[in-house]
Amino acid sequence: MTTAFITGAxxxxxxxxxxxxxxxxxxxxxxxxxxxxxxDVRALGVHILRLDVTDTDSVTAAVSSLPRLDVLINNAGVIGHGGGVDDLDADAMVDTLDTNVVGIVRVTQAALPLLRQSSNPVIVNVASGVGMGRFLQDPGRDEFPVAAIPYAASKAAVITLTVQYAKNLPEMRINASDPGYTATDLNGNTGHQTVTEGTDATVRLALLGSDGPTGEFHDRTGRIEL
Incomplete structure (x- = not known):
């Protein structure tokens, strides 16, 4: 049976x-x-692990309790500072990057020894289309109205770190997913997609075989050209 570990579950x-x-x-x-x-997640019959991706000790303890690992899904994230430039400060930027970017590195680095023991190791990093500069500049895209800097910058970093991890670990399938504009607490449930639609790419990438793509960015319709 495939074993998966998902953050922010x-x-x-x-x-x-x-x-x-x-x-x-x-x-x-x-x-x-x-x-x-x-x-809600406990009702699904899964194993619950206490995890704060901004705390190295918490990450170490959680990963150490896994009996094995085939699929890592780095899903945890925060929206962070949502205002404009005038009230943005460095601390707000650091807070968002610590969860959305450094948190992925903390969990991934801790999980690598277990993933290396799997016959089909897979990592999915949940990113966002707001990490794509050309989407932010396209008036026809959902991402265009987004003005906040920390979240967009953090998701751009997630896409890039995914590519770099894939280059460094060619024996693994490592990809990023774009949920799209999905109704969740992060956007006050204003998104036009359901959570099922928003998880299509993540689930598909999580279930890849060893012959699947790596180093790519996908939404529910398929690959996004970087």
């Missing part, structure tokens, strides 16, 4: 990804910041 995209993986027969370990607030 207690709600929204993480919860729906977890549900769909369970339905696909995957043994899922769900990382959540507060297990006391994880009733």
């Amino acid at each position: 207690n709600k929204g995209l993480g919860l729906e990804t977890t549900r769909r993986l369970v339905d696909s027969g995957v043994d899922v370990y769900a990382g959540v910041r507060d297990p006391d607030k994880a009733d």
Whole structure:
């Protein structure tokens, strides 16, 4: 049986990804910041692990409790500072990058020894179309109205680190997913996609075989050219 570990699994995209993986027969370990607030994901019959991706000790403890690992899904993220340039400061930028970018590195580095023991190791990093500069400049795209700097910059970094990890680890399938404009708490549930639609790319990439693509960025319709 395939074993997966997903971060930020207690709600929204993480919860729906977890549900769909369970339905696909995957043994899922769900990382959540507060297990006391994880009733919805616990109801899916998964293993609950306390995890704060900004805390190295927390990451080490969570990964150390995994019996094995085939699929890592770095889903945890924050929207961060949503204002304009005038009220943006360096601390707000650091906070967002610490969760959305450095958090992925913390978890991935801790998980690599287990992934290297898998016959089909897979990593999926949940990014966003707002990490694509050409999308932010296209008035016809959902991303165009986004003015906030930290979140967009963090997701651009996620796309790039995915490519670099894939180059360094060619024996693994390492890709990034774009959920699209999906209704979640991060956007006040204003997105026009359902969480099921928003997890299509993540789930598809999580279930890749060893002959699947790597170093790519996908949305629910397929590959996005970088």
